[in-house]
Amino acid sequence: MRPTCHHCGIAVAGNGTQTGEERFRGLLEAAPDAMVIVDGEGCIRLVNAQTETLFGYGRAELLGQSVDMLIPERFRAQHGHHRGGYAATRQVRPMGAGLELHGLRKDGTEFPVEISLSPLETTDGLLVSAAVRDVSDRKAAEERFRGLLEAAPDAMVIVDDEGRMRLVNAQTETLFGYGRAELLGQSVDMLIPERFRAQHGRHRGGYAATRQVRPMGAGLELHGLRKDGTEFPVEISLSPLETTDGLLVSAAVRDVSDRKAAEQHINHLAALVESSQDAILAKTLDGYITYWNAAAHRLYGYSAEEAIGRHVAMLALPDHADEITALLERLARGEKIEHFETLRVTRDGRLLDVDVTLWPTRAADGTVEGACAIVRDITDRKRAEAELQALYEQQRHIALTLQRSLMGTPPAIPGLDTASRYLPATQGAGVGGDWFDLIPLGAGRVGILIGDVMGRGLDAAAVMGQLRAAAHALAKTGMEPRQLMQALDAIVADLDLPDQLVTCCYVILAPDNGEVTLCSAGHLPALLADRADGVRALDAPVSAPLGVGGILHQQSRITVPPGAALVLYTDGLIETPGSDIEHRLAGFTRALDDAFTATDDLEAAADHVLTALLPDADGHNDDVTLLLARLPSAPLDTATTDLPAVSSAVADGRSFLAKTLTDWDCAPLVDDARLLVSEVLTNAVQHAQGPLGLHLRRTASELTVEIRDHSPHLPQPRLAAPDDESGRGLLLVDTLAHDWGVRPTDHGKTTWFTLRTPVQVL
Numbered sequence: 001m002r003p004t005c006h007h008c009g010i011a012v013a014g015n016g017t018q019t020g021e022e023r024f025r026g027l028l029e030a031a032p033d034a035m036v037i038v039d040g041e042g043c044i045r046l047v048n049a050q051t052e053t054l055f056g057y058g059r060a061e062l063l064g065q066s067v068d069m070l071i072p073e074r075f076r077a078q079h080g081h082h083r084g085g086y087a088a089t090r091q092v093r094p095m096g097a098g099l100e101l102h103g104l105r106k107d108g109t110e111f112p113v114e115i116s117l118s119p120l121e122t123t124d125g126l127l128v129s130a131a132v133r134d135v136s137d138r139k140a141a142e143e144r145f146r147g148l149l150e151a152a153p154d155a156m157v158i159v160d161d162e163g164r165m166r167l168v169n170a171q172t173e174t175l176f177g178y179g180r181a182e183l184l185g186q187s188v189d190m191l192i193p194e195r196f197r198a199q200h201g202r203h204r205g206g207y208a209a210t211r212q213v214r215p216m217g218a219g220l221e222l223h224g225l226r227k228d229g230t231e232f233p234v235e236i237s238l239s240p241l242e243t244t245d246g247l248l249v250s251a252a253v254r255d256v257s258d259r260k261a262a263e264q265h266i267n268h269l270a271a272l273v274e275s276s277q278d279a280i281l282a283k284t285l286d287g288y289i290t291y292w293n294a295a296a297h298r299l300y301g302y303s304a305e306e307a308i309g310r311h312v313a314m315l316a317l318p319d320h321a322d323e324i325t326a327l328l329e330r331l332a333r334g335e336k337i338e339h340f341e342t343l344r345v346t347r348d349g350r351l352l353d354v355d356v357t358l359w360p361t362r363a364a365d366g367t368v369e370g371a372c373a374i375v376r377d378i379t380d381r382k383r384a385e386a387e388l389q390a391l392y393e394q395q396r397h398i399a400l401t402l403q404r405s406l407m408g409t410p411p412a413i414p415g416l417d418t419a420s421r422y423l424p425a426t427q428g429a430g431v432g433g434d435w436f437d438l439i440p441l442g443a444g445r446v447g448i449l450i451g452d453v454m455g456r457g458l459d460a461a462a463v464m465g466q467l468r469a470a471a472h473a474l475a476k477t478g479m480e481p482r483q484l485m486q487a488l489d490a491i492v493a494d495l496d497l498p499d500q501l502v503t504c505c506y507v508i509l510a511p512d513n514g515e516v517t518l519c520s521a522g523h524l525p526a527l528l529a530d531r532a533d534g535v536r537a538l539d540a541p542v543s544a545p546l547g548v549g550g551i552l553h554q555q556s557r558i559t560v561p562p563g564a565a566l567v568l569y570t571d572g573l574i575e576t577p578g579s580d581i582e583h584r585l586a587g588f589t590r591a592l593d594d595a596f597t598a599t600d601d602l603e604a605a606a607d608h609v610l611t612a613l614l615p616d617a618d619g620h621n622d623d624v625t626l627l628l629a630r631l632p633s634a635p636l637d638t639a640t641t642d643l644p645a646v647s648s649a650v651a652d653g654r655s656f657l658a659k660t661l662t663d664w665d666c667a668p669l670v671d672d673a674r675l676l677v678s679e680v681l682t683n684a685v686q687h688a689q690g691p692l693g694l695h696l697r698r699t700a701s702e703l704t705v706e707i708r709d710h711s712p713h714l715p716q717p718r719l720a721a722p723d724d725e726s727g728r729g730l731l732l733v734d735t736l737a738h739d740w741g742v743r744p745t746d747h748g749k750t751t752w753f754t755l756r757t758p759v760q761v762l
Contacts, residue, residue: 034132038067040125042083054134056106067130072104086128090119103132112139155253159188161246163204175255177227188251193225207238207249224253233260279375282361285332285368287312287324299377301347315344317351331360331371341378353378410438414701415511416446417630419602421610425456425572425623432623433460433500434570435468439475442741443704443752444511444697447475448629450523450568451504456622463500467491467546471504478743478750481506481519485546485553489521492547502546505568511632512697514562519555521546524574524585527567527592528560529605529628535567535592565602565630567592572622573613588613602628637664637698643681645690645709650681653694657705660696669703669755672736677705679729680751684709689748702738703755710748 028035028046034054037046044062052059055070062069068076086093093116103113112135120127149156149167155175158167168183176183176191183190189197224234233256241248273280279296283289288311292304300307300315313324323342330337336359344352355378360368410420418438425432433453441447449471453460470491474484484506492502505523507516518526518538522545525537540556560566574584591612595605606628614624639660643649654674661670677694684692688709695706715730733740733753740753 031131034134036062036067036070036130036132037120038128038130040127042067045127051132054105054132055103061106070103070132072102072110075102083128086117090126092119093117103134111136152252155255157183157188157191157251157253158241159249159251161248163188166248172253175226175253176224182227191224191253193223193231196223204249212240224255232257276374280372281307281312281375282370282372283312284370285328287328290370291372296375299346299352299375300344317343317345327358328371331358332368334360334362334368336360344375353382355381410436411440413438413440413446415444415632415699416509417602419606419628421606421624421626423572423610423614423624432456432572433464433502434572434623434625435464436568436625436627437468437472437475438629439472441475441478441508441743442739443706443754444632444635444699444702446509446629446632448507448509448566448568448627449475449504450570450625450627451502452523452570452625454501454503460500463495463497463502466495467502467504471506475506478741480555480744480746481508481517482553482555483744485519485521485543485555489546489549489551489553493549495547497547504546507566507568509566509629509631511635511699512638514560514564514631514634516558516560516566516631517555518558519543519553521551521553524569524571527589528564529567529592529596530561530564531596531600532561533564535589535596560631562634563630565596565605565628568627568629570623570625572624573610573626575622584613602630633699635697635699637696639696641694643690643692643694645685645688645692647685649685649690649692650678653681653692653707654678656694657696661703664698666698666703666757668758673703673705673755676733676736676753676755677707679732680705680707680753683715683729684711684751687711687713687715698757700757702757704752705754706750706752708745708748708750712744712748714742714744714749715751 025046028037028048031048031050034051035046035048036044036051039045044065044067047059047062051057051062055062068079071079101113101115102110104110114133114135116131118129118131120129146167149169150171152169152171155172156167156169157165157172160166165183165186165188168180170180172178172183173180189200192200220236222234222236223231225231235254235256237252239250239252241250274293276293276295279299280291280293281289281296282291288309289307292302292307296307297303313321316324320343327337327340336357338357340356340358342354342356344354346352355376356373358371358373361370361372363369410418412418416438420436422434422436433451433455435449435451437447437449439447439449449468451464451467451471453464453467467488471484471488474487479487485504488504501522503520503522503524505518505520505526507518507526509516516538518540520526520540520542522542525542526540527535528538529535538556538558540558541554543553544551569588574588575581576584588609591609592605594612595608598608599605606626609626610624639656641653641656643653654677657674657677658670661667661673681692681694684707688711690710693706693708695708697704697706736755737753738756740751742749742751
């Protein structure tokens with residue numbers, strides 16, 4: 001029996017095969033698809049014209065070649081395995097068997113294909129007939145369909161007749177919270193609240209029978225279920241899709257949570273309008289009333305039945321008719337009229353002071369078609385406003401009194417010429433966080449503090465009071481500015497002020513050499529005003545504001561000329577809404593320069609600066625602080641000597657002191673001064689580290705003696721027992737000296753005392 005071609009049902013080997021082969025080749029050429037016949041080794045034995053057209057090769061280029069030349073290189077290895085497996089099973093594989101296949105043209109381009117395979121038993125062995133179809137157009141159509149699906153504004157879910165999801169878009173993932181892989185192949189019931197699932201199955205079956213398009217908003221109350229278990233209202237439109245795989249249903253799902261909320265909001269608003277304590281009415285543009293709520297009935301005395309349809313002029317005095325006309329004209333132009341105060345007449349003839357707010361109502365095309373009005377009797381409001389204003393003034397007075405109490409009154413310091421200005425904010429409570437302080441540190445040194453707790457109100461003032469008290473106490477210990485700033489930094493951090501920013505600047509003035517030691521934590525730059533050199537900023541680093549933490553604050557020492565004035569201020573003086581701070585700072589500098597050119601009087605200079613920068617005394621919304629301090633005059637005389645930390649240094653120090661005071665014509669001070677310096681030097685020799693430094697300074701009113709050593713331990717006065725041989729030195733210093741103290745230094749400490757200078761010595 002002759003072998004038969006299983007592809008076309010004709011004999012292909014034996015006597016008389018020429019006619020069969022011709023008929024087979026004719027059928028092959030007439031096939032609509034590209035036909036490629038391959039032997040068991042994958043060698044191409046026969047192709048048709050469609051194969052040449054599809055792949056771009058001539059027939060001679062294909063015959064005898066491996067079929068792998070028609071397959072993209074990345075698939076060739078696995079294609080050999082598939083071919084071997086097919087040879088074993090020899091089953092017909094139809095088109096569209098779910099495989100993603102690709103062909104390779106002669107020009108190197110790839111294209112998607114579907115392939116059906118059929119085995120051919122021949123005298124030469126097994127041949128495989130492959131019908132190859134280019135599905136580029138279909139794939140492109142599918143991609144366009146998927147693109148349209150992804151571009152849809154609603155969530156799109158395509159479900160088969162068993163209720164399983166076959167296709168979803170990105171909006172579905174966003175709306176329901178599932179990934180696409182979690183949805184495909186699953187029952188659509190997972191997107192429906194459990195209590196609705198039973199009836200949903202019946203609805204789905206009914207829809208499969210009717211297959212009608214159902215538009216959005218078909219009157220059904222539908223809900224969706226997100227992955228996190230939350231429910232939300234939806235509207236769904238359904239469309240049937242007849243496909244080769246059976247009926248599919250396309251569902252467009254829209255979240256209507258916002259619209260439902262808006263509808264509920266409208267209902268609430270309607271209830272609020274009707275229950276409002278204010279009279280609310282609507283009218284046409286020619287003034288006829290169309291709506292009248294219960295509060296309007298209570299206010300004017302007319303019921304809704306009596307008012308609706310009548311002209312609004314019935315509520316106005318006869319001589320106010322022009323007012324009604326003018327208001328209607330403004331509304332017709334689309335103008336909103338807020339808080340218009342006027343007189344209205346009630347049904348029983350009483351006059352009312354009312355506050356009226358009117359706004360135009362518009363048609364869908366934006367045309368003004370009417371107006372609404374809210375009317376309130378303002379008699380009680382006026383009374384309440386007067387009472388509130390009185391209460392406000394009382395509270396503002398209390399707050400300002402509290403703030404001034406917290407700020408304190410800086411003392412007058414002999415030898416230090418100062419002028420200060422503090423202006424509370426003219427808006428709001430007027431309470432802020434600005435503060436400044438002048439602190440006599442002894443031995444002619446003066447500390448100047450200025451700070452700003454950002455923000456306003458009692459909270460800022462309370463924080464300011466705490467920081468001012470802490471800073472004053474810390475400064476009195478004589479610590480360096482950078483040490484004081486580190487301590488304040490820790491205090492602010494402990495206060496836990498998440499919404500408040502604190503800036504501060506601390507300056508120590510030393511009279512001997514006109515030296516200024518300064519440390520700034522985020523504060524505006526300190527300025528120096530001098531007639532000779534003009535106004536300039538002190539060259540000092542500015543670190544982060546207090547409370548930031550982890551910041552190492554730095555200080556600078558600057559020598560300034562005699563008679564120069566230090567200028568400290570807060571941001572309320574130069575920062576205004578909408579202005580550039582650099583521009584305002586330049587204006588401040590010019591005002592200072594003009595002031596110090598015109599006068600040496602600090603009070604007059606302060607007035608000039610405030611007038612220039614704040615011409616509107618009632619227009620600043622932040623508190624303002626300005627402090628001017630002229631450096632103390634240099635001492636009349638100074639003398640210094642260094643001493644070793646040995647016993648003989650006490651006698652040497654006494655001798656140096658006595659000789660110096662005698663040379664200064666201060667002989668009456670020699671005995672007390674020598675006794676005190678002996679006690680302090682003895683303590684330094686016994687308990688401190690050398691070398692020691694003895695420094696004398698004389699001013700018109702006092703003598704200052706300073707003993708410097710290299711020990712960081714500060715001496716503490718104590719009460720000595722009757723049999724103690726020590727412990728009385730500092731008590732003696734405290735008794736005889738006019739003032740005394742100890743301050744830490746970078747290399748140890750300095751102990752100092754002062755004695756009043758007799759007038760006759762001068």
